[in-house]
Amino acid sequence: MVKNSLSANVLMMKKLLVFTLVMFIFGFALVPFYEKFCEVTGINNLLKPDVLVKDNWVDEGRWVVVEFDANTRGLPWSFKPLQTSARIHPGEPVDVMYEITNNSDREISGQAIPSYSPRFLDKHLKKFECFCFTKQVLKPNETRQMPVQFVIEPGLPTDIQTVTISYTFFELPAGTSAIKK
Numbered sequence: 253m254v255k256n257s258l259s260a261n262v263l264m265m266k267k268l269l270v271f272t273l274v275m276f277i278f279g280f281a282l283v284p285f286y287e288k289f290c291e292v293t294g295i296n297n298l299l300k301p302d303v304l305v306k307d308n309w310v311d312e313g314r315w316v317v318v319e320f321d322a323n324t325r326g327l328p329w330s331f332k333p334l335q336t337s338a339r340i341h342p343g344e345p346v347d348v349m350y351e352i353t354n355n356s357d358r359e360i361s362g363q364a365i366p367s368y369s370p371r372f373l374d375k376h377l378k379k380f381e382c383f384c385f386t387k388q389v390l391k392p393n394e395t396r397q398m399p400v401q402f403v404i405e406p407g408l409p410t411d412i413q414t415v416t417i418s419y420t421f422f423e424l425p426a427g428t429s430a431i432k433k
Contacts, residue, residue, distance in 0.1 A: 310343035311406040318404070320348060321418035328356040329390070331421055334397070342376075342406040350383065350398050350419070354390035361389045361424040369416040376408040377417070387424055 318340055320333035330353040340346055354360055364384040368374050383398035390396065404415065 308343050308345075308403060309406055310341050312341050314342065314410065315339050316342055316404060316408065316412065317414045318346065319414065319416045320350075321416055322350060323418065323420040324362075325420055325422050327360065327362055327421055327423050329354055329360070329362065329421060331419075340404065342404050342408050345380075345401065345403050348400045348402075350400065351395065352388070352390065352398065352421070353395040354392060357392045359389060359391050361387055362421045363387050363424055364419040364421045367418045367420070369418070370412060373404075373408075373415050373417075376405045378403050378405065384419060388421075 316339075317337055319337045320335065322331040322333055324331050330351075332351055334349040334351055338346060338348065363386075364382075366379075366382070366384050368377060379400065379402045381399055381401040383400065388396075388398070400417075402417075408415075
């Protein structure tokens with residue numbers, strides 16, 4: 253009877269080891285599947301520059317107000333857009349400047365993450381230059397002005413008259429490269 257329970261325990265141990273190994277391999281296999289899923293669906297493309305189309309059509313028959321927002325999380329930085337809004341025609345290229353200041357006595361690295369309102373704006377917003385594409389390193393008390401160049405495509409639904417583009421800076425631990433694109 254002891255022999256039967258011992259062999260039952262050994263069998264259960266083998267099954268658990270196989271299960272653990274399969275789950276470990278499955279965890280590693282999920283990474284390329286996730287990256288491909290994000291590539292296909294357009295998720296996680298917020299930190300990559302778009303390509304400027306030279307013969308871009310501008311819808312001069314309508315206006316859209318773009319509001320600019322800036323935030324920091326856990327950083328001793330001051331961060332603001334130099335203009336709080338812009339009235340634009342869809343399809344018209346826009347240049348906006350943001351200003352950031354490190355109010356501490358140490359060098360700090362950070363990265364900005366964009367967010368948009370309405371949520372589907374990212375499908376109609378093309379950014380050509382943005383400080384959010386790279387890690388920003390600011391020396392103590394350094395102030396820097398950073399550009400954002402973008403266009404909102406004329407395909408934006410006509411019932412949308414106001415949109416918001418917001419950036420939030422997060423601190424990157426020392427020795428960390430930019431957030432993976």
